[in-house]
Amino acid sequence: MTALWIAAIVVFGVVEAVTAGLVSIWFVPGAVAGLIAAMAGAGLLIQLVLFLAVSAAALAATRPLVKKLSAGRAVPTNADRVLGRTARVTETIDNDSASGAVYVDGKTWTARSADGSVLPAGSRVEIRRMEGVKLIVEAAQKAPDKKEEVV
Template sequence: MMNWIWLGAVVAFGVLEAATAALVSIWFVGGAAVALLASFLGAALWLQIALFLAVSVGILAAVRPLIKRANAKTVPTNLDRVIGCTARVTEEIDNEAGTGAVYVEGKTWTARSSDGTVLPIGTRVIAERMEGVKLYVKPEPISSTRQS
């Protein structure tokens, strides 16, 4: 009877793992597989459970550092590149009219004013945040603008 239970556990944890995008149950698949093998060999129930737990914890301990290392590599996104950058208004920014665009880092972005003020073409602004594909900007402080 335990053979069927452990086999069902292997299948259930395997299906759960296949259905998710992250490692959530792979360690239980290994633990259940070892417990299934122990069951076939006639091991006592307490030993099957102990093997299931020990192997599951062992696989988790072995895989966790690899997952952390893989997740540590961050790929810069457009958000990382433009937030905090100075931009130039290329289309008047008027939140009420739903208009506005800025040119920053070689690209034109749909833009809105962070504080709701209308910003005319040519105004130098700083990108504060992004929501969806819109940059929210504020006018660049006067002290940091270049004098011509």
Template sequence: MVGIEWFAGNWAVIWVLVAVVFGIIEAVTMGLTTIWFCGGAVVAALVAMIGAPLGVQFALFFIVSIVLLYFTRPLAQKKLNIAVEKTNSDALIGHIGFVTVQIDAFSTGQVKIQGKEWTAVSLDRALTIEENTKVVVRSIEGVKLVVEPSADGQQ
């Protein structure tokens, strides 16, 4: 049977266990935080195997963990972020459409752009835009296009 004394003299095994614990915590939380400490523990285990002093092991554990956390976490979050639903609606900004239902002042109307009808508001909220007016999409607010009359105006 293995006693506590055996573990105290085998820091490489302890570091591997620490890495496994951090790996399990990461698998449960998926917060992209503890995985980097898992990497630090693996490095500490490697230097423990070659006989480095305990202080060096702890120093490398913290240094490697913090460096991994600081430099690679933002990259991993960007690549793995599936919570953000991307749409192509932003591609409509700058495109030309036509008012199909008059956009009244401080109200909404309808604009047809790329063959689809969209609810739209005027960039200048006090402006009324008549039906069949050519408009340019300036931004998107929620599900509404924010438009203004194009330079050449009517169809």
């Protein structure tokens, strides 16, 4: 059994080294516990119980760290700051021909109509959402004419 536990330690260690995420690291201390039990002359059932118990304890002890590492870090791109803004159509938006572009915030974006309507170049649109690198837009509601105030 000693050779089997040593092989398990090596296999779990290699699998962990080859994979990108934490996959089998918790089984390494469990296999070490099984190895120690085998070297002490314990029976197979005791070795397996120790393997499972130590592996579970290692998982429980490192779970907060794993959650923190696997949560990832969102990299803000500020691309979503255009949502809800008004843009100018620079190329007629026609979902059927997969064409259209808008200009907003100093950049030209590929755009598609939210309701499938054709939006002519030069018109104003409101940006509703973003799908990948495309903006989904709707025709802008015309603002009521403001009367100029006389000072």
